[in-house]
Amino acid sequence: MSAAASARQILTGLHEVMASRMHAQGKLDRVVEIIGESLDSEVCSIYLLREGMLELYATRGLNKEAVHVTRMAIGEGLTGTLVANQETLNLAEARAHPDFQYRPETGEEKFHSFAGVPIVYRERAVGALNVQHMDPRKYEDVEIEALQTTAMVLSELIGAAELIDEEEVGATEAQTGPAQIEGLSLVSGIASGFAVFHQPRVTIDQVVADDIEVERQRVYHAFDKMRDQIDGLSQQAEFGKGGEHEDILATYRMFAYDEGWSRRINEAIDSGLTAEAAIERVQQRTRMRMREIDDPLLAERMHDLEDLSNRLLRIVSGQLGTAASQGLRRDTILIARNLGPAELLEYDRRRLKGVILEEGSLTAHVVIVARAMGIPVLGRVRGLRGVVREGDEILLDSDAGMANIRPTQPVADAFDTRFVKSKERQAAYAELRDVEPFTRCGTRIQVLMNAGLREDMSNLPLVGADGVGLFRTEFQFLVSATLPQRERQTRLYRDVLDAAGGKEVVFRTVDIGGDKAVPYLASEEAENDENPAMGWRALRLALEREGLLKAQARALLEASAGKKLNVMFPMVSEPWEFDAAKAVFDDQIAFLRKQKKMLPDEINFGAMLEVPSLAEVLDLLIPKVSFLSIGTNDLTQFLFAADRANPKLAARYDWLSPAILRFLRRIVQATTGHNVGLGVCGEMGGRRLEALALLGLGIHRLSITPVSVGPIKELVRQVDLKQIEDAMNGWLASPPPSMREAITAWARERDIDVE
Template sequence: MSAAAAARRILTRLHEVMASRLHAQGKLDHVVDIIAESLDSEVCSIYLLREGMLELFATHGLNAEAVHVTRMAIGEGLVGTIADNVETLNLAEAKAHPDFQYRPETGEEKFHSFAGVPIVYRERAVGVLCVQHVDPRRYEDVEIEALQTTAMVLSELISNNELIDEEEARGLTPADTGPATISGLPLVKGLASGAAVYHQPRITIDQVMAEDIEVERQRVYRAFDKMRDQIDNLADRAEFGVGGEHEEVLETYKMFAYDEGWSRRINEAIDAGLTAEAAIERVQQRTRMRMREIDDPLLQDRMHDLEDLANRLLRIVSGQLGTAATQGLRGDAILIAKNLGPAELLEYDRRRLKGVILEEGSLTAHVIIVARAMGVPVLGRVRGLRGIVQEGDFILLDADNGTATARPTQPVIDAFETRFAKSRKRQAVYAELRDIEPFTRCGTRIEVMMNAGLRDDISTLPLVGADGIGLFRTEFQFLVSATLPQRERQFRLYRDVLDAAGDKPVIFRTVDIGGDKALPYLRESEFENDENPAMGWRALRLALERGGLLKVQARALIEAAAGRSLYVMFPMVSEPWEFEAAKKVFDEQLTYLRKQKKMLPEAIHFGAMLEVPALAEVLDQLLPRISFLSVGTNDLTQFLFAADRANPKLAERYDWLSPAILRFLRRVAQATVGSGVDLGICGEMGGRRLEALALLGLGFRRLSITPVSVGPIKEIVRQVDLRELEKAVQGWLSAPPENMRAAIAGWADERGIETD
């Protein structure tokens, strides 16, 4: 029997129960009898959330005296684990599970097998439906599918009969009328203020069981056609030009919209007897459960795109089309959502959308790429927003520091506005420095370059007055693509970047994927089994092993730079032979293109990133082979301290101004003296004013930083006398003060150098 047939058989009988005049408890008692009989199971039980505990509400097979007596906390026992994780359990031997707890009053000691599914209401588990059997066996997939579909019907029965508290089901506490500060992860930095606007009004499903399956199927078909038309129109009117990364994002989004597997699963749910709305929600619940099982952040982001489409489809089929975007923003708004797809963000009025707060979200999500291009600050990973922020609440968003304040007091508003005004004033000062070269007071020219990774980033270059692109992250194109970018697409991107940069240099870092930047279309056992991905199969290691990947990129870069100078930098070099192996790939492509009579670059300058501490021990062998060396402070720091920067417990533990790091950097700088190799810094460290002072004092003369940091760093460079600064830094490193950060800040303050 198929899953649809099994579910349909149960739903047909449940329909009679739902339509009967029985009271709610009587209906639940009938439901457990029906499921137990249909699945040939000796036990079927329903637990519901009441006063924060999961209470046994109905059972077939366990002791009747345990009903309304047995209670478990969320996370307690197998039932509590299902509710806590919103996941399905299917066990041949329940007692073998580490979370198993025996409750003597139920008389369940003779039962071995156990299967349970969460009863989900408004995206939260409000109960558990479970079955048990004497014989040890795993339940068949069709039985689990039937249980999951039945749980959805139970959700309707529970809500209609007020068997659970509405506020408790939503996980809400009474709305606080006072100010509330929330914290999250800065995804797109910036300051903004406005009224809280929830992106998506909650869609209520009034009917779960279908009267006519064919009618429901036709409703879904029409909704799919309308949704696909909407996506096609969005792709046509995207505001970011032709051929950019945003176009690739929308193409990936479009691919999901036309996915036959997704529509097939919805049809199967309709076959089981669900309405169109319930079928879409049923498949969406399965998607959410899958997302909780996926550790790969990039794959999770792609699943978010699919959830975005499911929400869109559900709104269309239900006729509940009123989103904040379609209704229109009435004033300055801070948009709030669990997550957003890129297409949904593009629907908003850019003049009134000032910021976004997401319950989820990550730096690699498609929507963040679009938000960055729109210049909209985004704060992510903020939990429990609906319990804190009400529609219309005034919000101050500080995505620079990863916070937002709802319902702020007037003094807080005044302080924020003062900071906002100061920020605008500072930006005006930095704008005046755009065309001024950054010379120190003692006359030394410092190169202040910017980091980039998208085609649109290059437009920032003339606006901030950077000396060039000190780091172009070529992997961004790979991360936003649904498939491995072919040579022609890579060539077009690199050519466009060089064209936009004009006569300013662009240092292309060859693809740095792997680690926390795994690609869904490049699945390898090395990724899946890598317990320490930051120090695993990634960057140059991966590129050298997959020679075709580096070969294609080398040829695309060489052809794109025809008639110009090309700067190529290899990431995560550990030993000189790795640099030589990578350079050999480029040399072979040069030879090939020369034979093809192709126009070549005027010159190719090769460099390496020093991120792995081991490379510092062999610089004497590497320096004669390279033109430039860039120290990648982000990875270098975590390797020096054996501290994963992705671990929130360690992220802020180690200071860039610790003597250990500064002494290491001094040794690297001293090793390059007289070598003719251009030495620079790539990473966040160089973009912070206090840290930049330390780097200048160590002998670094090229800083590659985020575009927003270019102005502040140019300003501080012009206030420094390097001879005085170098002497101070040497003194601090010889006899480190108790607080290096305070020592440098005090030195700067004495000279009127602002380091905030």
């Protein structure tokens, strides 16, 4: 019997039970009998969450006296484990599992096999449906499928019968007093507005289908409507065409037309579910898979699929859509568990001021789109829905990684003051846009900006940067479902150079791999990499996949025809790696020359110094390069052996440590007297205190985030290089207890603002 037929047989029986006048306990008692008989299983049991514990509510095969007596905590025993992890267990020998616990009152000692699935209600596991058998055997896939489908139907029955307290599923009364939440800054910025929930929950009124063919046609029509919506979204983007958001939407569209997804929904309908229940059933399976995915890119793709599932569910149910469909009536901070990029594009940009997510990551597609739209985003906020109510006033400070909910008047006044000061400072920085950053002693400092999206280039004239000291080319690779074609890469690089208007642009060749994995370049070595940051990534990956670097080299050369091309290779650890990468470009130059193609007027090659070993062989590398750029983010974590993403090591990750500053001075000394440009790119150069230290080391070229350009230009105009260089030499010869405090005190004595 197929999974659909098995499930349909069970659902037919459940439908009759649900329609009967029996009390809730009687219905559950009948349900375990129906499931046990249909699957020919000697035991079938239902556990439900009650007062924070999993309680045996009904059983066929175990001792009836154990009902409402046997209880266990979430995470305790096999049942507690599958509920905690929201995972399916299928064991031939239950006792062999490390989480097995024997409960003598149940009389289950004679049963060997065990299969259990979570009962999920409103996205949270609130119980378990288990079957057991005397013989040691794993249950067949068709049986597991039937159990999972049945568990979904049970969740609605249980909810309708009010067998679960609303508190058990996190629907507690939201706080009414002021509150503060913390999270991860995904897109920086500050904003204020009123809370609007992105997605009201769709209520599924009917789970079991009366007519399967009718349900199938409803899904077909919903798919057609959803695809039409997705196809039209790219025309609605408010920040122009040709950006990386179009690559994201192309991947998104691929999911919308995925036959495998629609086939799984059809199979769920075959089992006897309504269209709504079938979509929810497949969505639950997707969520379980997401919990098992470590790859951040694949997890993001699964989020895109869930976004589409939500859209399809709203269409087929005819129920209230997202807040975007209702229109925003005032300044809004959008609240969501997660958000798809297409859904963000549906909101009125004039009213949408910020976004707060329960989940989210720095590489999420929605974050890339939000950054292009200039919308601050705070993510990884735990318990968000238990704190925020619809319409609450929110003061979002993504720069500080926090937000104030229902703020008191003093907090609101302080925020308003900061907001006004921020606007005033931005206005002051804007006045410096066309002012060249000379120090007080007359030395010209180069202040460039970092970029990674085509849309980022609009910041270049706005902030008055000298150019782009680091253009990260990997975003195009990260948001694509397949390796970007050379023609697409060429268009991007040409657009970037055109937008630069003759100002310098340094293209860093693709830095993917490690924690920026892409599925189309997956390898067994990368998947098993225990330390991705120091593994198969960046130039190492590109040299092994020479076709990737070859295509990028051709694209950069063709895009720069008749112009100046600056190419920088990431994560160079030895000179031979630079030589090998440059050889790929040399081959493409020779090919284009043979084809009588126009070449760049000037080509400069450089390297990022982020691997400490490269500092030991600079005498061998310097004659080969036109410039060096110190990547302070990776360099610091490599020097300290301290993962910068680990909060426990935050204190070790100090850019003003004497160890870091002495290391940087050695690099400055090694390049002094040579015709090679030296600069810093990374967060260190964008912080005023750290930038002051870099100036004291003799580094006169900084490539930083666009928002940091104005503050650093302002700082440069306050500094006398001779004074800070002398002070730095003294500190490094005999380091004070706190280099940070010493530099801060020195700056304050001279009225240099380093805040």
